[in-house]
Amino acid sequence: MGPLATSDFYAKLIARTPAEHDRDHLAVVMWADPGVPDRVSSIVDETDEAYPALLHGARTLRDAGATHIAMPCHTAHHYVDRLQAAVGTPFVHMIDETVAALGNAGTDVRRVGLLSTRGTLAANLYQPRLARAGLEYLVPDHRLQEMIGNAIASVKANRLARARPLVEEALVGLFDQGADVVALACTELPIALSGSPRVTDDRVVDPTDVLAAAVVRRCAGGGAMPIT
Amino acid sequence: MGPLATSDFYAKLIARTPAEHDRDHLAVVMWADPGVPDRVSSIVDETDEAYPALLHGARTLRDAGATHIAMPCHTAHHYVDRLQAAVGTPFVHMIDETVAALGNAGTDVRRVGLLSTRGTLAANLYQPRLARAGLEYLVPDHRLQEMIGNAIASVKANRLARARPLVEEALVGLFDQGADVVALACTELPIALSGSPRVTDDRVVDPTDVLAAAVVRRCAGGGAMPIT
Numbered sequence: 001m002g003p004l005a006t007s008d009f010y011a012k013l014i015a016r017t018p019a020e021h022d023r024d025h026l027a028v029v030m031w032a033d034p035g036v037p038d039r040v041s042s043i044v045d046e047t048d049e050a051y052p053a054l055l056h057g058a059r060t061l062r063d064a065g066a067t068h069i070a071m072p073c074h075t076a077h078h079y080v081d082r083l084q085a086a087v088g089t090p091f092v093h094m095i096d097e098t099v100a101a102l103g104n105a106g107t108d109v110r111r112v113g114l115l116s117t118r119g120t121l122a123a124n125l126y127q128p129r130l131a132r133a134g135l136e137y138l139v140p141d142h143r144l145q146e147m148i149g150n151a152i153a154s155v156k157a158n159r160l161a162r163a164r165p166l167v168e169e170a171l172v173g174l175f176d177q178g179a180d181v182v183a184l185a186c187t188e189l190p191i192a193l194s195g196s197p198r199v200t201d202d203r204v205v206d207p208t209d210v211l212a213a214a215v216v217r218r219c220a221g222g223g224a225m226p227i228t
Numbered sequence: 229m230g231p232l233a234t235s236d237f238y239a240k241l242i243a244r245t246p247a248e249h250d251r252d253h254l255a256v257v258m259w260a261d262p263g264v265p266d267r268v269s270s271i272v273d274e275t276d277e278a279y280p281a282l283l284h285g286a287r288t289l290r291d292a293g294a295t296h297i298a299m300p301c302h303t304a305h306h307y308v309d310r311l312q313a314a315v316g317t318p319f320v321h322m323i324d325e326t327v328a329a330l331g332n333a334g335t336d337v338r339r340v341g342l343l344s345t346r347g348t349l350a351a352n353l354y355q356p357r358l359a360r361a362g363l364e365y366l367v368p369d370h371r372l373q374e375m376i377g378n379a380i381a382s383v384k385a386n387r388l389a390r391a392r393p394l395v396e397e398a399l400v401g402l403f404d405q406g407a408d409v410v411a412l413a414c415t416e417l418p419i420a421l422s423g424s425p426r427v428t429d430d431r432v433v434d435p436t437d438v439l440a441a442a443v444v445r446r447c448a449g450g451g452a453m454p455i456t
Contacts, residue, residue, distance in 0.1 A: 003242045003253045010238065010260075014231045020385045022262040025231045029288070030258035032238075034250040060257070064288045157248045 001039070001073040002156055005187035005208070006032045009072035012212035016224040026219050029064040031057040039075035040119030054079055058087045068092055070215050072187045072208055074116055078123040095125050097214040098183060098207040103133035105181060105205075111136045113179030115148055115170055116186045126185060144173045148186070155188035163192035171198060181205055229267070229301040230384055233415035233436070234260045237300035240440035244452040254447055257292040259285040267303035268347030279307055286315045296320055298443050300415045300436055302344055306351040323353050325442040326411060326435040331361035333409060333433075339364045341407030343376055343398055344414045354413060372401045376414070383416035391420035399426060409433055 010030065019025050033053060042050035054076060061069055069084075070092045071077065077095050084091050102112055112135050114126055121127075121139060130137045140148060147166045154163035167189055174182050183205045184190050190199075190206045198204050213224035238258065247253050261281060270278035282304060289297055297312075298320045299305065305323050312319050330340055340363050342354055349367060358365045368376060375394045382391035395417055402410050411433045412418050418427075418434045426432050441452035 002250055003245075003247075003256070007235065007239050007242055011235050014235055015386070017231075019231075022230055022264075022384050025262035027263060028231075028258065028260040030256065030260070031292070032256040032258070034253035035255060036250075060292050064259070064292055156250055158243070 001032075001034070001036055001076060002188050003032055003034055004155060004158070004191050005072050006030065008191050009070070009187065009208050009212060012209050013070075013215060016209070016212045016216045017220060018216075018225050026216070029061055029066055031060050033057055036076075039073065039078070040117050043075065043078050043119040043123050050076065051079055051082070054083055055086055058083045058089065062087045062089045068215065068219055070094070070211055072211060074125060074185050074187065074207065075119040075123065077125050078119070092211060092215050092218055094207050094211040094214075095129060095185075098185070098205065098210045099126065099129040099133050099135075101210050102130070102135060102181065102183065102205060109135070109180045111138055111178055111180050113138045113140075113171075113174030113177070113182035114185050115140065115167070115174070115182060115189055117152065118145065118149070120185055126183070138174055138177050138179050140170060140173060144170045148189075151192050152186055152188045155191050160192060160194065163188075164196055167192040168196060168198060171204065175203070179203075183207060229260075229262070229264055229304060230416050231260060231262055232383060232386065232419050233300050234258065236419050237298070237415065237436050237440060240437050241298075241443060244437070244440045244444045245448060246444075246453050254444070257289055257294055259288050261285055264304075267301065267306070268345050271303065271306050271347040271351045278304065279310070282307055282311055283314055286311045286317070290315045290317045296443065296447055298322070298439055300439060302353065302413050302415065302435065303347040303351065305353050306347070320439060320443050320446055322435050322439040322442075323357060323413075326413070326433065326438045327354065327357040327361050327363075329438050330358070330363060330409065330411065330433060337363070337408045339366055339406055339408050341366045341368075341399075341402030341405070341410035342413050343368065343395070343402070343410060343417055345380065346373065346377070348413055354411070366402055366405050366407050368398060368401060372398045376417075379420050380414055380416045383419050388420060388422065391416075392424055395420045396424060396426060399432065403431070407431075411435060 036053040037049040039050045069089050080091050151163040151166035181203045187208050216224040264281040265277040267278045308319050379391040379394035409431045415436050444452040
């Protein structure tokens with residue numbers, strides 16, 4: 001979907017793999033189709049117009065030999081159950097993995113701030129899972145949500161310097177509202193923060209990295225490397 | 229082949245693509261198989277043991293719909309003509325593109341230093357092409373070649389801090405021998421230099437980036453973005 005988000009995921013997958021030689025790494029087949037119709041309008045306007053392109057991608061990966069599929073786009077997870085049923089290849093579910101990581105983050109983590117697209121919020125991808133994990137959630141108000149939309153569009157246009165202060169301000173907004181941690185629940189957002197001190201703030205959770213570590217655990221038959 | 233080299237190429241491809249939105253980017257299908265047998269011994273020992281895995285990868289890309297294939301591994305270019313004939317999909321040839329860029333670099337560029345694997349040197353991939361472009365070449369002496377081999381292995385083990393001084397010293401060695409420019413003719417080497425002042429030295433040529441720009445010119449129907 002977003003090419004930079006795909007690239008960021010692949011780099012994190014490599015970094016999370018314990019490896020001394022090429023052969024220690026996972027074999028990866030990647031389908032990066034920037035022409036998938038807009039996932040947000042596909043969900044919010046109920047057109048489902050993104051689904052056929054996602055299905056084609058999942059089938060291509062299966063036919064190329066993929067044993068597991070990771071999809072570093074939160075919004076597209078609206079379609080993950082349909083996709084998995086259609087292709088028969090298990091997905092490593094980014095939102096399940098992120099909520100599990102949040103649930104294990106410690107007893108002082110009760111309220112999770114969600115920075116995501118409107119589509120991810122509308123598709124209710126995080127909210128019921130967080131509730132089942134005993135966690136509350138906070139979403140941005142209208143002004144902060146607009147800011148996040150602008151930040152995501154700026155990353156997609158490779159204007160990271162424009163995106164970064166928007167994401168930093170939205171983080172402050174959610175922490176001020178009482179969030180104990182904030183999930184960067186759109187895979188463009190960790191890219192906006194590259195170079196920011198927030199990258200090492202352990203109250204900021206990066207689902208792209210959580211997904212990378214989960215894929216390594218699932219596929220490499222060993223633990224993922226710690227973040228260094 | 230080398231996962232970091234593949235990731236580096238994909239990031240450079242995105243950076244070289246003029247884009248405001250996801251849909252402006254190229255659709256990419258990537259086959260990243262770190263289990264391809266060692267290309268250097270495949271050539272130096274004439275076992276050709278890397279070829280079947282390369283052929284499988286090229287076929288997978290073709291069958292997934294690739295219209296062009298880029299292979300960000302110099303040494304594997306030993307097999308590029310055989311691969312292209314077998315799968316029928318045109319390769320964007322990293323070494324042809326790099327030599328063309330060197331040939332257009334200006335009249336003060338006469339002697340090209342080659343930092344590469346022993347396999348790339350043994351396969352004679354650069355030398356005749358440089359001669360046809362009217363350029364001379366220099367290769368490292370035994371000590372510097374060992375150093376480059378260590379640097380490449382260090383990148384593959386994700387030990388970039390160990391690799392960087394080795395590559396910097398090899399660059400100095402080739403400049404001292406009279407090279408006007410040096411080609412980082414192994415795709416692990418630009419990664420070793422990330423963060424080094426040499427990255428912006430216009431006497432250091434990065435074939436990974438040359439390949440990325442060539443793919444954009446060939447596939448995106450427009451010019452590649454300048455380096456910023």
